[in-house]
Amino acid sequence: IIHKLCLAFAVGMKLFQDQRGMTHQLTGLLVFALAAPIGVILGILITKVLDSTALDITMFVINALATGTFIYITFLEILGPEFQTRHINQLYKTTAVVIGFALMALVFLEAVVSTQSTGGIRTVMTVDMTIMRHLQLL
Numbered sequence: 001i002i003h004k005l006c007l008a009f010a011v012g013m014k015l016f017q018d019q020r021g022m023t024h025q026l027t028g029l030l031v032f033a034l035a036a037p038i039g040v041i042l043g044i045l046i047t048k049v050l051d052s053t054a055l056d057i058t059m060f061v062i063n064a065l066a067t068g069t070f071i072y073i074t075f076l077e078i079l080g081p082e083f084q085t086r087h088i089n090q091l092y093k094t095t096a097v098v099i100g101f102a103l104m105a106l107v108f109l110e111a112v113v114s115t116q117s118t119g120g121i122r123t124v125m126t127v128d129m130t131i132m133r134h135l136q137l138l
Contacts, residue, residue, distance in 0.1 A: 003070075008032070010078060 011032050015025045046058055083093060 004036070007073075010073070014077075 011028065015028045018025060018028075047055060050058060079097065083090065
């Protein structure tokens with residue numbers, strides 16, 4: 001849920017800055033809004049149709065594509081343009097990025113350790129719930 005919120009904000013800002021018109025912006029919003037439900041439907045269909053080995057390989061490929069997409073968007077679409085501007089000292093920006101990555105890594109590791117210590121299964125939902133719990137403490 002947290003990563004979807006950040007992604008929605010980034011997509012919304014890009015579409016807002018787009019000069020191609022309202023039709024292009026609405027099409028982008030529609031594609032973004034339908035991506036998750038279509039992904040869920042495809043995931044359900046894939047798990048029902050494939051055997052365990054093929055399912056493991058398919059899930060590995062899908063996770064690799066998703067991870068690559070997040071890395072690409074983070075470094076080339078969000079951080080790249082941000083570091084090209086000189087309005088704020090680059091040291092402050094770099095420090096903020098490092099602290100942000102470190103905090104997210106700590107929250108993720110805490111979620112993994114807590115699910116493994118209870119014998120639970122590590123899921124994105126578990127990580128999202130851990131992040132939400134930490135945000136409520138702030």
